[in-house]
Amino acid sequence: MNIVTLAFDDVDSPDGGCTTHFAALFLVEASRLAGVELLDYxxxxxxxxxxxxxxxxxxxVAVRLLVERDPADLWELAVSMAEEYSVGRGWWRWKWFGVAAxxxxxxxxxxxxxLYRRALTGVVTRDVAENAARGARFTGGRGVVGALAALAALAPGEDYTFELTAYRQPWLWGLPRCVVEGGEALRVEAGIPxxxxNNVSPEGRVVAAPRGPDPVLAGFRGDCPGYLGLYSRLLCEPPALWVLYRSNQHTDAHGSPLGEVRPYNAGRIPGHVAEPPERIPGGHVVVRLDTPKGLVDAAFYRETGPVARAASLLRPGDSVVVQGTVRPYAPRGIPTIAVDKLVVLSLAPEWRSVAPRCPRCGARMKSMGRGKGYRCPRCGYRDPHARPLRIPAPRGLSPGVYTPPPGWISHLTAPPWRRARRDPPRRPAWGEVLSTQSHPPVSSGAHQSTLPAPPHPPASSGPAQA
Incomplete structure (x- = not known):
């Protein structure tokens, strides 16, 4: 059997559609063809x-298949389906699908x-992508860049997670989603390791369910596909289709050292706090850092919760690592990085002055005036040469890893308590990946995990030890 990888990107628009939904429809059609099997999720x-x-x-989305038939059949199927899916979706002129094989x-x-690593952290132009993919076949518009980059993603030995995605019935697209929230959502969440x-917020909101017009009903994420099917209890509208994906989500795949500090580049960079944090309107926090790339402003948005609160407690001299994206603006004259993860490595000591204690009775002495020493208010002892003592001041901040709360944590950012998994995934059957019924695929409904379940993380998203 021959190995063929097909990849898709930009099969959506701001007005509707979804690349993963298109990939799910392609999987349904591919599963019906003779001589086509899954090599991977x-x-x-x-x-x-x-x-x-x-x-x-x-x-x-990339699909790795084992085929006994002419691979050209799959190519023609993918391209014709992408063209049909793209008709009438209000495509913007700068956006058009890409298919690669x-x-x-x-x-x-x-x-x-x-190309894959570059597309995780930088801006890739089409000519660069095409030059890097001389062994691939491709067609389409700007989506060709993402499709080509996805071909070599998630190589053996790379960290990965899973997402179990439910798709809506077509006649419900654009209408409010029916999901169970509040106390019942918290009870379901409490029963899952x-x-x-990043599926349910501490307030009981199902953050795995998007709010836009796309066909996704909900996408439940985790390391253990055996438990993700339990979240189906939170769906009060019957899904039309389920797919279990393997993914680089929440693995910090974009967290390699930041190369050039240029707009839209992503990565992590170490630094020392150069100035006290500045609060700006809206509750956001900006911290100036001295880094190997020069001075940068690290922007912590209010929505990042524990991350912004930790940033407000930083002081000059603290050693940190920030992970995020370089913004295209520099309001304070130096590059700005929007931070999605903060690692506090060490804290600079802070000191406060206190009066010395009386050597006779142990009471706290009082100053007799600038440079005049101290007097004991209890026994009257005087010491004109006594000076205030410097003692460490509590910081209210601990070294550790700080991430946003569920619902605000970005797709690639890893929760601080998560353990990387690099075990090779087994080759799945179609029924373990795909379900055209209202219930999830067979494997995702099993009440067992493929990975030992760690204890529940703390209620906040920080700190955790780096």
Whole structure:
């Protein structure tokens, strides 16, 4: 059997549609063809979160198949379906789908691997993507860049998570989603180990359910596909289709060292706090850092919750690492990084002055005036040479990792308590990945995990030890 990888991107628009939904429909059709089997779970590939022309989460999808038939059949099926899916969706002139295909093990191609890593953290133009993908076949518009980048994603040994996605019935698109929230959502969440994450907020809001007009009903995320099907209890409208994806979500795949501090580049960079934090209107916090790339402003938005609160407690001399995206503006004259993860490495000591204690009775002495020493108010002892003592002041901040709360944590950012998994995934059957019924695929409904479940994380998203 031959290995073929097909990848898709930009099969959506701000007015509707969804790349993952299109990939799900393609999987349904591929599963009906003779001589086509899955080599891997379908791959939900998140790319650079800072790209300004993304629709929502900047996701591409790659499908790795084992085929006994002519691979050209799958190529023609994918292209014709993408063209049909794109008709009448109000496409913006700068946005058009991309389809790519690669024969063989795409993850072994060093140029495609470079392209994938570059697309996680930088801006890739079409000519650069095409030059890096000489062994691939592709067609379409700007989506070609993301499709080509996704071909070599999630190579063996790379960290990964899962997402179990439910799609809506077509006649419900654009209408409010029916999900169970509040106390019942919290009860379901409490019964699932911490190997599932970013699905329900501490207030009981189902953050796994989007709010836009796209066909996704909800996408439940975690390391343990065996538990994700339990979230189906939170859906009070019957899904039309389910797909279980393997993904680079919540793995810090974009967290490599920041290269050039240029607009839209993503990554992490170490630094020392150069000035006290500045609060700006709206509850946001800006901290100036001295980094190996020069001075930068780290912007912590109010919505990041624990991250912004921790940033407000930083002081000059503190050692940190920030992870985020370089913004295209510099309101204070130096580059600005929008931070989605803060690692506090060490804290500079702060001191406060206190009066010395009386050597006779132990009471706290009082100053007799500037440079005149101290007097004991209890026994009257005087010491004209006594000076105030300097003692460490409590900081109210601990070294550790700080991330936003569920619902605000970005697609690629890893929760601080999550343990990376690098075990090779087993080859799945169609029924373990895909369900055209209202219930999830068979494997995702099993009450067992493929990974030992860690204890529940603390209620806040920080601190956790780095």
């Amino acid at each position: 379908p791959l939900l590939v998140r790319l650079n979160p800072g790209i300004p022309w993304k629709t929502r989460g900047n996701a591409a 690669y024969p063989g093990e795409a993850w072994r191609d060093p140029r495609l691997r470079w 911490a190997c599932a994450f």
